[in-house]
Amino acid sequence: MAFRLAFAAALLCAGIAVAQEIPPGERRSGTDFMSAETRAIQADDGSNPGMLWVLQGESLWKEPAGASRRSCASCHGEAATSMRDVAARYPAFDTASGAPVDLAGKIDQCRTTRQHAAGLPRESEELLGLSTYVGHQSRGLPIAPPDDPRLHAARAEGKRLFETRMGQLDLSCSSCHDANWRGRLGGSAVTQAHPTGYPIYRLEWQAVGSLQRRMRGCMVGVRAEPFAYGSAEFIALELYLAERAAGLALETPAVRP
Amino acid sequence: MSRTLVSVPKTAKVGEVIDIRAMIAHPMETGYRMGPNGQAIPRKIIRHFACEYDGEEVFSAEFHPAVSANPFVAFSTVATKSGALTFRWTDDDGKVETASAEIAVS
Amino acid sequence: MNVRETGLIGRRGLILAGGAGLLVLALPPARALARPSLQEAVNGFTGGKPVETGKVKLDVPPLVENGNAVGVTVAVESPMTAGDHVRRIALFNEKNPQADVAVFTLGPRTGRGRLSTRIRLATSQTLIAVAELSDGSYWSSSANVIVTLAACIEDLS
Structure with a gap:
């Protein structure tokens, strides 16, 4: 009930405000919109529950898997070196499939084609653990999307989807996160929807989840x-x-309400 | 696989009060939740937590379903001598998970 | 008719709880009524002994973004010596399905009568921390917390 009203209010606002891209100087991570208490949970590794997934990912990184009996570490060595800034560059173009791939997809691909192990389903604890661990190696680094011409079409499609109104409420991502990010939806800040901390530990989920889960x-x-x-x-x-x-610092694993 | 995260200072002086934090990955399923099929999801929580140091339990806790998922607790202890602090979590089924951390006391 | 009404109430309870960001604590209304009051819960802990106000500081944010993880700190004034220390600290809530939150056991070797944890609150309500000291006395402190509604809830399915 309350959230329906809030959405109705947002709908009205969206009708008034014209969707406009956020100027680079005004870009802010979701962290800036959180309460001091939630920020404190994220800031301290000893209290950030997302670190439990980082730990799980770390042990999976070293664990041999599949017919190859090779671990991620067998090929990639120390993640702190080999995976540094990788998450900042994904999604990237994957030559094997001839299509863009995101980090979770790349990990899963490595799992099946290199380790000859069973694939890791999206949102499985293993894939979340590995993605969080790899993402964590880029913490503090700026998001640096590759300027690869092979990605241009998909990126343009992403922008189109972001600005496409959908659902019974007829709202686009942009209606809220470009045009109304200063506003609130019920008690929650709308925010600018920057993927700075994924996979995130979301208090509502009481667990770590992916950017795709959040978008769903x-x-x-x-x-x-x-x-x-x-x-x-x-x-x-x-x-x-x-x-x-682009340019905002990665925070993986971020904590969000 | 046990997933625990404990923070204990690596060194301390005798008699110093040191800060300790302990966390374990656990859904703390309340037993009040319903799955998508309308069936109740059975309760499964960490019921007991204890920290032992220098041959004695220095802190313990009894948890109920109102304790958050991935239970977190911060407390303190007096540094007495070098050795391990051991942490023990016990769930509804009596399953025990442990962690430990070394401290050098001078 | 009966069945339909029950279903309706159940569904509403779920939506309301979900609105609070806490599907976890959704439950049939009949069971919610069965819980002891805050006072009864405290009496259960103290064995009916009088509880004084003071010595205990319950620190909890007055307004929280999500009831699934509310940071709570309890600090009790105590020298924490063999002869004078905090024995136990209990936390109780007013409106969750169960009154109990946690009971902590301390002693002189804990060093400080202070701890922090994270708890679930189904809705805006009162929290109380009760400390049992080594002389058998009980002290308490309470606080009101407003839990704001989450705007977007996620389907469990």
Whole structure:
């Protein structure tokens, strides 16, 4: 009830305000919108529950898997060196499949084609653990989307999706996160929707989850049929979001309400 | 796989009060939640937490479902001698998970 | 009719709880009524002994973004010596399905009568911390917390 009213209010605002991209100087991480208490949970590794997933990822990194009996570390060595800034550059173009791939997709691909192990389903604890661990190696580094011409089409598609109204509430991502990021939806800050801390520990989830899970939540919120995990639509959106957040520092694992 | 995160200072002076934090990955399923199929999800929580140091329990806790998922607790102890602090979490089924951290006391 | 009404109430309870960001604590209304009051819960801990106000400081944010993880710190004035220390600290809530939150056991070797944890609050309500000292006395402090509604809830399915 309350959230429906809040959405109705947002809808009205969205009708008034014209969606406009956020100027680079005004870009702010979701952290800036959080309460001091939630920021404190994120800031201290001893209290950030996302670190539990980093730890799990660290042990999976070293664990041999599949027919190859090789671990991630067998090829990549120390993640602190080999995976530094990798998350900042994803999604990237994958030559093998001839399409853009996000970090979770790349890890899963490595799992099946290099380790000859069973694939890791999206949102599985293992894939979240590994993604969080790899993402964590880029903490503090600026998001640096590659200027690869092979990504241009998908990135443009992502921008189009971001600005496409959808669902029964007929809202686009942009209606809230470009045009109304200063506002509140019920008690919650709307925020600019920058993917600075994924995978994130979300208090509402009481667990770590991916950017795609978060986007699915938003899509359900506007009463749209969410895109499938790993779909080309979500990768396109991730590409656009990375460009839109270029230069902001990664915080993985971030904590969000 | 046990996933615990404990922070204990590496060194301390005898008699110094040191800060300790302990966290474990656990859903703390309340037993009040319903799954998508309408079936109740059975309760499964960490019921007991204890920290032992220098041969004695220095802090313990009894948790109820109102303790957050991935239970976190911060407390303190008096540094007495070099050795291990051991942490023990016990769930509803009596399953025990442990962690430990070394401290050098001078 | 009966069945439909029950279903309706159940669904509403779920939505309301979800609105508070806390599907976790959704439950049929009948069971919610069965919980002891805050006072009864405190009496259960103290064995009915009088509880004085003071010595205990309960620190909790007055307004929280999400009831799933509310940071709580309890600090009790005590020298924490063998002869004079905090034995136990209990936390109780007013409106969750269960009154109990946690009971902590301390002693002289704990060094300080102070701890922090994170708890779940189903809705805006009163919290109370009760400390049992080594002389058998009980002290308490309470606080009101407003839990704001989460705007976007996520389907469990």
